């Protein structure tokens with residue numbers, strides 16, 4: 023899917039009146055099948071940009087076009103159909119805790135199903151081999167029948183990503199896919215996402231806090247700061263100076279990834295010592 027933003031501004035409905043919009047005057051063109059990483063300090067507007075592209079938030083001014091259509095001018099039924107071709111993976115995937123992993127992964131297919139078929143699939147997983155294959159690519163095949171609430175944070179995040187492989191989408195919008203993964207899993211997950219998107223010809227826009235991963239894996243990097251595009255360049259042209267300017271006053275975000283949540287064994291609280299007198 024082709025993406026275009028022209029002079030797009032976006033403001034969250036709950037934003038305080040008088041505050042600066044989360045995104046301002048954005049100009050962005052992404053060709054069908056392209057792979058783009060969006061980087062920038064916390065609060066830059068990365069998640070808002072994905073929400074805008076996912077038609078979850080309308081532009082307050084300016085234009086969004088997906089495959090040449092303005093989604094917000096389409097009749098409701100057509101907008102719904104278009105949304106079925108978009109896959110938005112939030113940073114924390116909304117997985118029902120008591121659901122089996124197989125069902126959670128197959129839910130990626132729901133936009134392609136009718137109401138009856140979707141309801142049925144919640145009780146009788148219809149394509150277990152496809153779920154197995156998607157999970158296997160994220161090294162999670164052994165969790166196929168596990169309950170979601172028995173997974174670690176990193177495993178849940180990878181289940182959320184495995185959904186993309188089953189989604190009938192041509193635009194993948196992935197928000198900080200690596201935030202809960204250790205460095206090895208992070209590289210594996212990003213490789214899987216990039217190659218799966220390429221196999222399907224899907225356009226991929228991912229936000230990333232790990233600048234080194236973005237530069238090493240994505241051909242094109244968009245730097246976002248204070249709701250505007252600071253640069254939009256091939257990865258090879260993003261040098262230290264640009265990164266330093268992008269992350270000025272946020273150097274800690276540039277210099278090291280957040281601590282990993284992957285496979286962290288919860289530390290038992292210290293025993294409560296009661297002193298009786």
Ligand SMILES: Nc1ncnc2c1ncn2[C@@H]1O[C@H](COP(=O)(O)OP(=O)(O)OP(=O)(O)O)[C@@H](O)[C@H]1O
Pocket residue numbers: 034035036037038044062063064065066067068069070071
């Ligand atoms: N639901 C909301 N209601 C009001 N304002 C919001 C909402 N979500 C985000 N914002 C504001 O929009 C701006 C951009 O936020 P956004 O979440 O897009 O940034 P981000 O670059 O994804 O940050 P992070 O890296 O910390 O996730 C921030 O100023 C934020 O406070």
